[in-house]
Amino acid sequence: MGMHDVRVAGAEELRQFMKRLLRDVKALERMLADGLVETGVRRIGAEQELFLVDESFGAAPVALEVLNRLKDHPEFTTELGLFNIEFNLDPQEFGGKCLSNMERDLNRFLELARQAAAEVNAHVVLTGILPTLKLTDLHLGNMTPNPRYYALNDALCKLRGGSYNFHIKGADEFIVQHDNVMLESCNTSFQVHFQAGPEEFARLYNVAQLVAAPVLAAACNSPLLFGKRLWRETRIALFQQSVDTRGSGTAIREKHPRVSFGHRWLDDSVLEIFHDDIARFRVLIDTEVDEDPFEAIEAGRPPSLKALRLHNGTIYRWNRACYGVHEGQAHLRIENRVLPSGPTPIDELANAAFWFGLMISVAEEHSDVREVMDFDDANSNFLAVARQGLSAPLKWTDGITASADELILHRLLPMAREGLLNRGVDPDDVSRYLDVMEERVKTKQTGAMWALNSFQGMKHKRSMSERLSALTAATVTRQRLGTPVHTWGLVDTHEGASWKDNFYRVEQFMKTDIITVNQDEVIDLVVSVMDWQQERHIPVEDDQENLVGIVTYLTILRYLNQEGERGDAVSTIMHTEVVTVTPETLTTDAVRIMRENKVSCLPVVRDGKLVGLVTERDFLRITEELMEEKLSRA
Structure with a gap:
């Protein structure tokens, strides 16, 4: 859940914290040497992150109200954004009915969250990235008012220095500048845990790195961000960039991001991860530490290692090493942060079962994966599936290269089944979850592909806002049914929020693919662009891409009727007193502004930069759609 009693500290406080951090590491070194960390026990666990949406299926910043209704359930806690919450499942002994028990608990807590959300007119959604999230949702007012989050934001922004x-490129391209860490809150995951003994940790951690790619390929569920079609699992790129504190610097020096897959195999011990992270990444935040770890060891109790856990919580490896204490016994576990949230609990358990099974079977097949694959190939596999999903080519341990779906179906799924059965997992559970995985891969309908195909299928029938709303609404409906994603039908055009909700603000229907000209261009360029693109309004920008004017069709007609040379710059004819609106402007206000100012076009700006355009044509189209809807009901 993370520590919340933290603060942004000064230089002296951070130096003192570093001393405590180093003392924690030395204490862990002693515990490992003296056999004080649990071994011979295998437990699994999970954390579920989810989104909250309102009745229009947009992000609902009501986490505190929802959690207040869940105060009798300590499993629930906050996340970075006020439109996110998280709950934690109790650890299970690995074997028997552990998987179905986990699904039972997951559904129980999910239903509690749904009931609490309903009391504040909200829904919960399991999805890696919420389709209806808007950049305007990601302001500090929507950050959970918790010292940990404020401290992290301040520390990361200070370290970033700007x-x-x-920049993420897929079928579309996403380029934006943002001044806080709230884009991290766009990501939600289903994090699963796998306990490992100290003597096997390095070997199993390497296995987790090796199998991350095929597991993610089958689990992709985050293909859209702000209506842009990006990676099959856009979380991977977005999360890294959202907390990346590296400056541009020099291209020669290699710097590691705080979110990463890693940069090498482990050799012998979990300590290699902690040593590397402390050496590479500065301490960001501080907390009171009221325990000396060596005194706790001498007293016969496991130390909390609070400083080590806090620092470890600010470095986001996709497979994270974790230290914890359970029922009075210290232990180590591997936290898989790769898996996205959703699409349904059974899909999530299928993903988890596949990972658990591969963790066992690959470790049994290869005593040391370092001998059968180069680390760079494992890393390349991971990035390839994040971009391409099941169609990504993977290089595997025996040197073969195959698409992810072929490798999973013909080799890895049988291995996962064998691994689970060999460890005594209930055969009915193994069939239930891995059969879901098999059908998903055979049909190639991951959550990502269902979303993309649905989104594309509505392209000529609905506005962008309506398509994203329908996609989110359909996700909520199908999740309640609980059927796995490979059985889902594509989104029906009538699903989603009401007509009013989809056209309430300018940002929901404004045009964002805009042709502009520079103020120093020749006027003939504007004439040509208007002819080629059939546009009646061309915004004008300066060299810094600030909106400085607009040229209209009427302006051009007047200019063409004048005698003389036509090589003048655009700046000589453009209107400089431009009436503008913001993305948050209400549609009714935009209509009023257009009417009162007798203009037929409204540039949409944020901080002086053009982000969209609304014209009288848009309002005619909206009116036409509204009339068709009303008349069809008459």
Whole structure:
């Protein structure tokens, strides 16, 4: 759940914290040497993150109200955004009915969350990235008012030294600058845990790295961000960039991001991860530490290692090493952060079962995966499936290269089944979850592909806002039914929020693919662009891409009727007193502004930059759609 009693500290406080951190590491070194960390026991666990949406299926910042209704259930806690919450499942002994018990608990807590959300007119959604999230949702007012989150934001922004620059390219391209870490809250996951003894930790951690790619390929569920079609699992790129504190620097020096797959195999011990992370990444935040770990060891109790756990919680490896204490016994576990949230609990358990099975079977097949695959190939596999999903080509341990779906179906699924059965997992559970995985891979309908195919299928029937709303509404409906994603039908055009909800603000229907010209261009360019693109309004920008004017069709007609040379710059004819609106402007206000100012076009700006365009044509189209809807009901 993370520690919340943290603060942004000064230089002296951070130096003192570093001393405590180093003392925690030394204490762990002693515990490992003296056999004080649990071994010979295998437990699994999970954490579920989810989104909250309102009745219009947009992000609902009501986490505190929902959690207040769940105060008798300590399993629930906050996340970074006020439109997210998380709950934690109790650990299970690995074997028997552990998987179905986990699904039972998952559904029980999910239903509690649904009931609490319903009391504040909200729904819960399991999805890696919420389709209806808007950039305007990601302001600090929607950050959970918790010292940990404020401290992290302040520390990361200070270390970054400026705004965060995002650039992700898929079928579409996402380029944006943002001034806080709230884009991290776009990501939700289903994090699963696998306990490992100290003597086997390095070997099993390497296995987790090796199998991360095929497991993610089958689990992809985050293909859209702000209506952009990006990676099959866009979380991977977005999360790294959302907390990336590296400056541009020099291309020669290699710097590691705080979110990463890692950079090498482990050799002998979990300590290699902690040593590497402490050496590479500065301490960000501080907390009171009221325990000396060596005194706790001498007293016969496991120390909390609070400083080590806090620092470890600010470094986001996709497979994270974790230290914890359970029922008075210290232990180590591997936390898989790869898996996205959703699409349904049975899909999530299928993903988890596949991972658990591979963790066992690959470790049994290869005593040391370092001998059968280069680390760079494992890393390349991971990035390839994040981009391409099941169609990604993977290089495997015996040197073969095959698409992810072929490798999973013909080799890895049988291995996962064998691994689970060999460890005494209930055969009915093994069939239930891995059969779901098999059908998903055969049909190639992951959550990502269902979303993309549904989104594309509505392309000529609905506005962007309506398509994203329908996609989210359909996700909520199908999740309640509980059927796995490979059985889901594509989104019906009538699903989603009401007509009013989809056209309430300008940002929901404004045009974002805009042709502009520079103020120093020749006027003939504007004439040509209007002719080629059939546009009646061309915004004008300066060299810094600030909106400085607009040229209309009427302006051009007047100019063409004048005698003389036509090589003048655009700046000589453009209107400089431009009436603008913001993305948050209400549609009714936009209509009023257009009417009062007798203009037929409204540039949509944020911080002086053009982000969209609304014209009288858009309002005619909306009116036409509204009339058709009303008349069809008459």
